[in-house]
Amino acid sequence: MGVIHVTDRAGQRHTLEAVEGWRVMEIIRDWGLPIEGLCGGACECATCHVFVAEEWMDKLFPPTEEEENQLDTVVTKPSSRLSCQILWTPELDGLEVTLAPST
Amino acid sequence: MTDHIETDVVIIGAGPVGLFAVFELGLLDIKCHLIDILPKVGGQCAELYPEKPIYDIPGFPMVTGQGLVDNLMAQIEPFNPTFHLNEMVESLESIGTPEAPLFRVRTSENGTTFVCKSVIIAAGGGSFQPKKPPIDNIDSYEGTSVFYAVRKMEMFRNKKVLIVGGGDSALDWTVNLQPIAKRLTLLHRRDAFRAAPHTVEKMRSLVASGDMDLHLGQVSALKGDNHVLEGAVIRKDDGSEHLVDCDVMLPFFGLTMKLGPIAEWGLNLHENLIPVDTEKFETNVPGIFAIGDINTYPGKLKLILSGFHEGALAAQKVHRYVYPEKKLLFQYTTSSTSLQKKLGVAA
Numbered sequence: 001m002g003v004i005h006v007t008d009r010a011g012q013r014h015t016l017e018a019v020e021g022w023r024v025m026e027i028i029r030d031w032g033l034p035i036e037g038l039c040g041g042a043c044e045c046a047t048c049h050v051f052v053a054e055e056w057m058d059k060l061f062p063p064t065e066e067e068e069n070q071l072d073t074v075v076t077k078p079s080s081r082l083s084c085q086i087l088w089t090p091e092l093d094g095l096e097v098t099l100a101p102s103t
Numbered sequence: 104m105t106d107h108i109e110t111d112v113v114i115i116g117a118g119p120v121g122l123f124a125v126f127e128l129g130l131l132d133i134k135c136h137l138i139d140i141l142p143k144v145g146g147q148c149a150e151l152y153p154e155k156p157i158y159d160i161p162g163f164p165m166v167t168g169q170g171l172v173d174n175l176m177a178q179i180e181p182f183n184p185t186f187h188l189n190e191m192v193e194s195l196e197s198i199g200t201p202e203a204p205l206f207r208v209r210t211s212e213n214g215t216t217f218v219c220k221s222v223i224i225a226a227g228g229g230s231f232q233p234k235k236p237p238i239d240n241i242d243s244y245e246g247t248s249v250f251y252a253v254r255k256m257e258m259f260r261n262k263k264v265l266i267v268g269g270g271d272s273a274l275d276w277t278v279n280l281q282p283i284a285k286r287l288t289l290l291h292r293r294d295a296f297r298a299a300p301h302t303v304e305k306m307r308s309l310v311a312s313g314d315m316d317l318h319l320g321q322v323s324a325l326k327g328d329n330h331v332l333e334g335a336v337i338r339k340d341d342g343s344e345h346l347v348d349c350d351v352m353l354p355f356f357g358l359t360m361k362l363g364p365i366a367e368w369g370l371n372l373h374e375n376l377i378p379v380d381t382e383k384f385e386t387n388v389p390g391i392f393a394i395g396d397i398n399t400y401p402g403k404l405k406l407i408l409s410g411f412h413e414g415a416l417a418a419q420k421v422h423r424y425v426y427p428e429k430k431l432l433f434q435y436t437t438s439s440t441s442l443q444k445k446l447g448v449a450a
Contacts, residue, residue: 040405045151068295103359
């Protein structure tokens with residue numbers, strides 16, 4: 001058991017109960033926050049783009065080339081990740097992300 | 104002079120679910136036209152993940168997105184549907200009665216008008232449109248200084264052109280517009296490009312010879328008054344910013360899906376989805392159906408196979424609108440000579 005903290009596009013922070021083995025995109029979507037996840041987690045649309053808080057950046061597996069290619073299709077910051085490519089594990093208890101603007 | 108077409112059914116969206124609806128309607132002798140905003144059939148399967156394997160299509164242990172689309176096209180071939188690609192449905196108006204529905208459907212691009220007895224919306228996540236970078240005021244430059252596609256290259260002659268992106272569109276237009284632009288700048292978030300290697304090489308040699316500029320970073324703001332762009336502020340990963348002088352910006356970030364004009368057709372919507380019943384998959388407007396990812400109902404699963412089922416059931420009700428006097432006999436393709444004739448396989 002653990003949580004993630006998600007700041008939505010209006011700036012409101014939500015604490016969501018996480019599920020081991022779920023993608024962060026799926027956790028956010030399951031709680032009903034407005035994340036598109038158009039392609040369903042196939043790393044093909046970049047509509048689940050989030051900014052990861054700095055202190056969490058190096059706790060994540062680095063992005064694959066496939067994820068980098070999708071990040072090329074949005075306006076990124078150094079903290080940009082696709083939340084469908086982050087599998088939640090108990091080590092990520094307290095993970096802090098912000099939803100990127102929709103395109 | 105706009106085209107005017109009378110048909111039984113207009114299907115909006117030529118993704119897998121729209122394509123299979125042609126099959127189910129065809130078995131019931133119902134003719135249809137399909138409209139799609141993309142220049143090709145297949146919807147998300149063809150546009151987003153043509154090479155991705157899909158494992159949950161009944162009867163196919165594995166099929167790629169494009170493979171599924173190709174098979175569906177072969178399956179519906181006997182019914183000879185008409186495709187209107189590169190067209191977006193702009194308006195849908197009811198001109199009949201709830202008992203005898205009739206609709207007028209208009210597309211934007213070359214203004215085709217359809218009159219039909221039923222409409223099946225199989226539009227997935229909506230219509231594919233260029234991704235817009237979230238930059239303040241970008242709207243106010245669109246059409247004057249910011250373009251998401253190149254229609255006429257001449258428009259960019261002697262302009263200071265800023266191209267943003269790292270894929271095939273960005274690189275192709277970089278190489279094609281560089282000779283006619285006053286100065287061409289390519290901006291990408293990193294020094295790696297997922298475009299054809301020879302195009303990337305060409306771009307690199309233009310940069311090396313000083314004939315164009317390459318910047319790494321993101322556009323953070325646009326400068327210029329009265330819809331006329333004068334420059335773009337570029338932010339690098341280290342947070343530093345600088346201004347690039349430009350008259351025109353062409354962002355090439357690929358496509359995304361937006362609900363678009365569907366929201367204006369008088370249909371009930373729930374969080375950008377169209378609520379339907381689970382018997383006929385009909386919307387609140389009799390004669391308008393919604394199948395596939397665009398609909399919602401208790402227990403809905405956004406699976407391609409659900410969309411196939413929904414199309415089959417919707418076709419039954421469409422039959423009542425198209426042939427109100429005919430009794431519908433339920434038949435199997437394995438045993439019905441009449442169905443086999445329609446499929447062109449009768450002995």
